[in-house]
Amino acid sequence: MSKVLIVAEHLDGKLNPSTARAVSAAVALKPEAVDVLVLSHDADAIAAEAAKITGVSRVLTVVRPENAHPLAATLAPQIAKAAAGYSHVFAPSTTFGKDVLPRVAALLGVAQVSDVMSVEGPHTFKRPIYAGNAIITVEAPASQTVVATIRTASWPASGNGDASASIESLTVDVALPAHTRFVELQQGKSDRPDLQSASKVVSGGRGVGSKENFDVIFKLADKIGAAVGASRAAVDAGYVPSDLQVGQTGKIIAPELYVAIGISGAIQHLTGIKDAGTIVAINRDAEAPIFEVADFGLVGDLFKLIPELEQAIG
Template sequence: METKQLATLVVVEHDNQSLSVDTLKAFNATSKITDDGATLPVSALLIGHQCSAVLDALKRVQGVSQIIVIDAAEYQHPLAENLSALIAEVGKAYSHILAPASTFGKNLLPRVAALLDVGQLSDVVAIESLDTVIRPIYAGNALARVRSNDAIKIMTARSSAFDLVAMSDSPVVENVITLETTIVAEHSEFISQQKVKSSRPELPAASVVVSGGRGLGSKENFALVEQLADKLGGAIGASRAAVDAGFVSNDLQVGQTGKIVAPQLYIAIGISGAIQHLAGMKDSKVIVAINSDPDAPIFQVADYGLVGDLFEIMPELLEKV
């Protein structure tokens, strides 16, 4: 497969109103894709419907040389089945295609890779050269250096490994191309979306995350986590065990099979620290753990640990905060 240009295409995640934080971090990752020290030209692919607000934000992203806009009613609700075919069509002209390693990116890019008959570099945490990246394996216990010989490098960037891209106060991207290409999904259709609405910050964007585990014992006791998060202006997270027990919905799960976060402060309450959970939060700047078991694995990664009964500690902590 021949590529037409040495350049990067970033698939933009959005809700037709605003850019996702994960996408802003993916843009930062593109600055590491260099050829003889020079960053490759970066194009942003915006697919949606009535998404002018997102376009306005994209124009302020530093480092973007071109924005490709496809605005059509068919893309009001993103479906991987037709989006992937469209991305593959546009992306075949690029040497690198990149998206955040969010649910959005994980749903789309493997399909794009299959359509282009290339492999995928998943959950990339560092980019060393045009063809070599670093990605975690074994639930983050080891890092693998992976080289791709494919003509098109398709990768998802782990958001916790990259900072937010710099944005200007005024538009800096002048090259905007509008395409009329639309591909209708023949075998799937959008029915409905169930999304938890909360005044709390989203997990990937929060600077403070308070997570609860099985140690809380019940859905009612999980209110202790919510109260602390509200006092600290933070987001709520949970371990797989807490989600499986029905304490909270699965969109709050932090870990290998949930969301990967790296806030300034991560507080783990009643979480033992299974390796799958640690994989989702161990890059946090400061980790605080509260657990009754002094041998709990969570204490091995915690900066501050408090051993004791959380039902005695939490009311006192809430009072003092």
């Protein structure tokens, strides 16, 4: 029987929703157990959150001062050690997971399976390739530990159960490297919903025209309680910071509603929104590729259409 170890993603004492999505993928294996591993310098609150996720058998905590910041070089040796006895090691396919899990795979001497979007069997998975234009089936060796990142946009978040999983402290006897150290974390602060987990997202592209004009995107997003995203062209032009970028080289998201404003619809951008529920596009170019995937489209000047939309919304 399979036993799955999920590496929890967290920041500032809060569990990232991507962890619950990784649990959904683990449950699809129908394993004997799904354990969540929390590495932190203060794991109590994070572990309590993880213990409430439906499908979780146990929460294992590794508390060390070195785990105060998520450094891949520090976390990977501990995860590899904790993985003993597990058939699978999962982590979300986020910036965190993409940073940490390849190191874990290397330490375990296995090849990583990336961006798992479907579980076909204990060692058989489907994942996207060619910017999402094709889906391939990959099979990991049954004799080795499966190390895989989970494409969070393809999985619903596992809910919170009434019962709480047990929380156990784990000690891993492993020497940690000293060549990597934490300097600082620079991140934008916003009261808006998190882009990667938001149910509604409003994104702007090159067609918005300037950093100052991007205010129309922020105002519409605030009007409907949405997160804000952007195309790579808008980020490259300096309209918004890179942490808002949606697409193949940005964030892969799956909101219930995605509003694309002034975005032409390059394949790299469409890769990031292919799992969105309803896509609404606003663009002055009626031939823009975005209209081929949009459920609703408006052709015209975004600076005239958006105020009309805001007025209609009330």
